[in-house]
Amino acid sequence: xxxxxxxxxxxxxxxxxxxxxxxxxxxxxxxxxxxxxxxxxxxxxxxxxxxxxxxxxxxxxxxxxxxxxxxxxxxxxxxxxxxxxxxxxxxxxxxxxxxxxxxxxxxxxxxx
Amino acid sequence: xxxxxxxxxxxxxxxxxxxxxxxxxxxxxxxxxxxxxxxxxxxxxxxxxxxxxxxxxxxxxxxxxxxxxxxxxxxxxxxxxxxxxxxxxxxxxxxxxxxxxxxxxxxxxxxxxxx
Numbered sequence: 001x002x003x004x005x006x007x008x009x010x011x012x013x014x015x016x017x018x019x020x021x022x023x024x025x026x027x028x029x030x031x032x033x034x035x036x037x038x039x040x041x042x043x044x045x046x047x048x049x050x051x052x053x054x055x056x057x058x059x060x061x062x063x064x065x066x067x068x069x070x071x072x073x074x075x076x077x078x079x080x081x082x083x084x085x086x087x088x089x090x091x092x093x094x095x096x097x098x099x100x101x102x103x104x105x106x107x108x109x110x111x112x
Numbered sequence: 113x114x115x116x117x118x119x120x121x122x123x124x125x126x127x128x129x130x131x132x133x134x135x136x137x138x139x140x141x142x143x144x145x146x147x148x149x150x151x152x153x154x155x156x157x158x159x160x161x162x163x164x165x166x167x168x169x170x171x172x173x174x175x176x177x178x179x180x181x182x183x184x185x186x187x188x189x190x191x192x193x194x195x196x197x198x199x200x201x202x203x204x205x206x207x208x209x210x211x212x213x214x215x216x217x218x219x220x221x222x223x224x225x226x227x
Binding site: 031033035040041042043044045048050058059088090092094099100101102103105106108 | 116145147149154155156157158159162203207213214215217218219220
């Protein structure tokens with residue numbers, strides 16, 4: 001069992017380009033989340049999905065979009081990347097019975 | 113809105129000694145969960161321990177234990193017999209027991225183990 005996988009591991013991107021970060025889980029968890037981690041700020045929630053077909057906005061959603069077409073996948077898209085989106089991005093999932101969130105390995109994104 | 117505060121940006125401890133990391137939080141809810149996550153240099157976020165607010169007994173996981181003081185809204189992590197592999201960033205996190213169940217994180221404490 002892999003748990004949660006994220007791709008790519010790291011990426012350097014030119015400002016203005018479109019980028020999709022991929023996240024896949026094999027634990028059949030209902031809920032999935034995207035966080036960004038910035039130095040000195042901890043992790044902040046970008047978007048979440050409580051179940052396939054539904055999504056919601058977190059604390060810092062501007063400039064990001066998500067979709068949840070099925071239980072396993074939860075991609076995060078930056079439509080037009082800006083340097084302030086340089087960060088480490090973590091995907092997480094949680095499910096019954098503990099609802100504890102488990103994290104993927106993260107994607108380091110640099111926008112130049 | 114809930115907030116989580118970790119007032120110790122950095123801590124250090126001698127190998128085999130005990131260290132306590134502090135965390136306070138603010139919430140108007142009575143039913144919630146608290147977590148400590150460890151982030152080693154590998155970047156992976158690893159769950160260390162979890163505490164349900166309705167439980168009076170403090171959670172323990174091997175060398176890791178918490179001191180949960182609900183009235184004081186305090187949730188400290190004690191690491192006994194510190195090992196070199198314990199060196200990492202430690203994040204305290206809060207989660208309501210309803211709604212979207214998002215985690216609210218503190219800003220972290222960097223723990224150094226001195227051989």
